[in-house]
Amino acid sequence: MARVRIVPSKLKGEIKAPPSKSITHRAIICGGIADGISNIDNVVFSEDIIATLNGMKSFGANDITKAYTHTNIRDNLTIKGNGKLEVIENTINCSESGSTLRFLIPLGALCDKEITYTGRGKLIERPLEQYYKIFNEQNIEYSNQNNKLPLIVKGRLNPGDFKLKGDISSQFITGLMLALPLLEGDSRILLTTELESKGYVDLTMDILKRFSIEIENNDYNEFYIKGNQKYQSNSIRVEGDFSQAAFWLVAGLLGKNIKCRDIHKDSLQGDKAILNIIKSMKGNINIKNDYIQTKESLTKGATVDASQCPDLVPVVAALGAVSRGTTTIINAERLRIKESDRLKAIATELNKLGADIKETKDGLRIEGKDRLNGGEVDSWNDHRIAMALGIISIKCSKEVIINNSDVVKKSYPHFWDDFQKLKGNIKYI
Structure with a gap:
């Protein structure tokens, strides 16, 4: 030690x-889903970011190239997506990254395949009840070990109304915002409490817009998300x-x-x-x-x-x-x-x-x-x-x-x- x-x-x-870790997570996920080549400039490959990169590789974004700068600290990243998600590896190690875990769980539920999410440290006991409630409502199978990772999920997410607490973690809202545009029908995220960490939701909607995904924000109480949207590749620099x-x-x-x-x-x-x-x-x-x-x-x-x-x-x-x-x-x-x-x-x-x-x-x-x-x-x-x-x-x-x-x-x-x-x-x- x-x-x-x-x-x-x-x-x-x-x-x-x-560079912003929050923006980098979101850009990697959007680039991994998008159809075409996305360039992400100014990236630091911290342990959390590597976890998200590996997670997106598990969903089919295997053509990922790191272009190192002379400092070998801040780098460029090129991701080639094929416009859809497919399960290449059904065990996703999220390390200690809460963002990786909570962002990728809804994406995995689009694939109707059995996926196991693992991690280490305090991540294994970070609360996921907001998702479990949705799984129960939509008859999506899941299991865990005394509310701890590993978490096994099998089933397909369906469009509809998703009621979430806004004062637990904005990561659940972001996770749904990343996944719901890919469903065939329209959906709404309805907040049952006041939203905390509004800035993170703003970041999510901004990055999604850059990748051609639109979300309607009704005063942070309700978010309307049209289905059948398509992620389009883009090039961005992380601030x-x-x-x-x-x-x-x-x-x-x-x-x-x-x-x-x-x-x-x-x-x-x-x-x-x-x-x-x-x-x-x-x-x-x-x-x-x-x-x-x-x-x-x-x-x-x-x-x-x-x-x-x-x-x-x-x-x-x-x-x-x-x-x-x-x-x-x-x-x-x-x-x-x-x-x-x-x-x-x-x-x-x-x-x-x-x-x-x-x-x-x-x-x-x-x-x-x-x-x-x-x-x-x-x-x-x-x-x-x-x-x-x-x-x-x-x-x-x-x-x-x-x-x-x-x-x-x-x-x-x-x-x-x-x-x-x-x-x-x-x-x-």
């Missing part, structure tokens, strides 16, 4: 945000990821000065909310058309509603731990069923470093301090916890040791390399 030892230092410099850039924007507030490129203020990404969060916490931020820059700041506590941006909670909690006053994070209960219980994980590990954080049912209450002490912490096998702990080292008096630090490979394989590029002092143990 890899560990990093970080000697506290103020990060500074310029960095290019890694930078706000959920990953957030770590560097916070690092700039805690350090000296960081300029983050390839993120855009007009992005549809829900995690663009980090810009308003930084403003609400009185951070020094400069938003330009081609970059966003943060500078060392005396930040203040604020109340942060995480319902639309749950992935930001670990790094916002780190910022709150060294901001004046109280930071309260609310509407974040869904974080308890992520790669880890992220509320418990970030509170536990930051407290080990000297923070003052208390868990609530749906969030955190953080009493800010000028600095933290330092010490040895664990990532809880969660990439966002590991990265947040790396960033908070900037404001520690003593070195920080992070156990299981290589978990960042799940989403951002070169995170620690970028940390060093920004003058971070890291030693691998």
Whole structure:
């Protein structure tokens, strides 16, 4: 198990945000279904993205070419689809990727073949009840092991009305949006609660439109999806990821000065909310058309509603731990069923470093301090916890040791390399 030892230092410099994992998942799936050749530019082959690539190979998108750049980090991807899905491999290993699992299950249910979905880590127990309810209503056969993976599904999805809760995970909505246009009849997705993480649904509809799939949005309460639509190939460039850039924007507030490129203020990404969060916490931020820059700041506590941006909670909690006053994070209960219980994980590990954080049912209450002490912490096998702990080292008096630090490979394989590029002092143990 890899560990990093970080000697506290103020990060500074310029960095290019890694490409959006959320957009990449969706583009790979659309390209794999589409008729023709699709080119996807600016891809990082993290473990989650590799899982989706392999899943689409199982559905017949076998002609996939990686065109490596000179950096060997950000690459181009060419996918040749044949306009339909066919089961080439009936066992799909989703690794630890919730997006892969929840996006591919409805697609598999279009094929009327028995398919087994496997995974590892916390993914095996991530809830899938929203799909089980649909399977029961449509007489689709399925079995699991005490509500855990592996999941075996056999049957064909039929068009109709699909009632979903909007406050569980937008991934279920995206999964249906990817599959329902291929059915012979029209369908509706009806939300029975208010939709959280609207930004992810916006991303889905935007990517689908680029591949010639139309979805009618009725005020995020109902989505009308015509059947007999056809995915058409396209070429797109994946924009930078706000959920990953957030770590560097916070690092700039805690350090000296960081300029983050390839993120855009007009992005549809829900995690663009980090810009308003930084403003609400009185951070020094400069938003330009081609970059966003943060500078060392005396930040203040604020109340942060995480319902639309749950992935930001670990790094916002780190910022709150060294901001004046109280930071309260609310509407974040869904974080308890992520790669880890992220509320418990970030509170536990930051407290080990000297923070003052208390868990609530749906969030955190953080009493800010000028600095933290330092010490040895664990990532809880969660990439966002590991990265947040790396960033908070900037404001520690003593070195920080992070156990299981290589978990960042799940989403951002070169995170620690970028940390060093920004003058971070890291030693691998």
